[in-house]
Amino acid sequence: MKDMVTLGRTGITVNKNGFGALPVQRVSKEEAIRLVHKAYDGGVRFFDTARAYSDSEEKLGAAFDGMREKVYIATKTAALTVEGFWKDLETSLAILKTDYIDIYQFHNPAFCPKPGDGSGLYEAMLEAKAQGKIRHIGITNHRLTVAMEAIESGLYETLQFPFCYLATKKDIEVEEACSKAGMGFIAMKALSGGLITDSRAAYAYLAQYPNVLPIWGVQRETEMDEFLSYVENPPVYTKEIEAFIEKEKKQLSGDFCRGCGYCMPCPAGIEINNCARMSLMIRRAPSAAWLDEAGQARMNKIDGCIGCNKCKAKCPYGLDTPNLLKKNLKDYREVLAGKTVV
Numbered sequence: 001m002k003d004m005v006t007l008g009r010t011g012i013t014v015n016k017n018g019f020g021a022l023p024v025q026r027v028s029k030e031e032a033i034r035l036v037h038k039a040y041d042g043g044v045r046f047f048d049t050a051r052a053y054s055d056s057e058e059k060l061g062a063a064f065d066g067m068r069e070k071v072y073i074a075t076k077t078a079a080l081t082v083e084g085f086w087k088d089l090e091t092s093l094a095i096l097k098t099d100y101i102d103i104y105q106f107h108n109p110a111f112c113p114k115p116g117d118g119s120g121l122y123e124a125m126l127e128a129k130a131q132g133k134i135r136h137i138g139i140t141n142h143r144l145t146v147a148m149e150a151i152e153s154g155l156y157e158t159l160q161f162p163f164c165y166l167a168t169k170k171d172i173e174v175e176e177a178c179s180k181a182g183m184g185f186i187a188m189k190a191l192s193g194g195l196i197t198d199s200r201a202a203y204a205y206l207a208q209y210p211n212v213l214p215i216w217g218v219q220r221e222t223e224m225d226e227f228l229s230y231v232e233n234p235p236v237y238t239k240e241i242e243a244f245i246e247k248e249k250k251q252l253s254g255d256f257c258r259g260c261g262y263c264m265p266c267p268a269g270i271e272i273n274n275c276a277r278m279s280l281m282i283r284r285a286p287s288a289a290w291l292d293e294a295g296q297a298r299m300n301k302i303d304g305c306i307g308c309n310k311c312k313a314k315c316p317y318g319l320d321t322p323n324l325l326k327k328n329l330k331d332y333r334e335v336l337a338g339k340t341v342v
């Protein structure tokens with residue numbers, strides 16, 4: 001039987017396999033359309049994109065041309081001005097080839113937009129809703145404080161927040177507060193930016209939360225096939241999965257980089273979102289791809305860090321990013337020199 005979820009007051013009810021459309025930026029338009037259609041044919045009905053995901057909206061627009069009403073589309077604006085808000089919304093509507101967005105979300109703002117705060121952003125959301133251009137108002141965030149403020153404000157119908165089996169007690173409190181407030185909870189980073197590779201465990205963990213809709217940002221078609229098989233046969237949380245997750249938590253506990261990229265760009269050109277978690281990547285994924293010449297050139301850039309601390313200031317997880325980079329570089333060089341990877 002399908003696992004269904006209703007996103008709080010929005011009434012949007014779909015199975016627990018949302019489609020995160022960030023990775024379709026990396027494939028051709030034809031391939032993206034094929035993948036999106038494959039997801040739709042497999043039962044996926046909720047698609048999440050963003051103005052900031054380059055041509056992701058355009059690809060969804062092309063995929064759903066002529067069948068818009070059969071799916072739910074959520075997108076996002078990172079605009080900080082009213083003018084920017086309307087420009088983003090009109091652009092999204094045009095390239096998604098639609099006259100409405102199901103959930104329009106503020107994209108990870110550093111503050112929680114509210115009426116009368118002087119930004120005019122929330123008022124613009126209300127106006128867009130009154131005009132029928134958006135159906136529901138949502139917010140996405142990586143910061144616990146902004147997420148909690150959004151829940152407490154009563155102004156938002158959905159929250160999109162990182163949530164996976166590595167969730168901390170505080171993350172779980174956000175989900176609980178969201179449910180209590182009748183807000184839909186959309187889980188991003190449910191595979192923790194590629195660190196979680198067991199989709200069955202990832203799904204089963206989130207299946208325990210009836211109010212949570214994960215949007216899987218799949219990178220490979222084999223992963224998509226796995227999630228599509230879960231539409232009809234959802235994995236359940238067993239003792240074995242619980243034991244596996246406990247083991248994973250021990251390996252991935254504490255201050256690790258989630259690869260979100262919010263600290264970028266780096267003035268020294270360091271690819272922080274991969275380099276600051278290289279020690280984990282080379283131990284968890286096939287390591288050869290990270291250790292080749294291109295990988296080494298990427299890591300060697302860490303030597304050029306100018307210590308501006310801009311990354312540290314922007315990291316929503318409070319990481320000491322420059323030091324984390326140095327630690328990862330040291331370990332990487334040791335691995336290249338022959339240290340056994342355990």
Ligand code: SF4
Binds near residue numbers: 266304307
């Ligand atoms: S501290 Fe180093 S890594 Fe961080 S943004 Fe500045 S130059 Fe880049």
Ligand code: SF4
Binds near residue numbers: 258260272
């Ligand atoms: S250092 Fe922080 S902001 Fe940068 S990619 Fe990692 S988790 Fe994200």
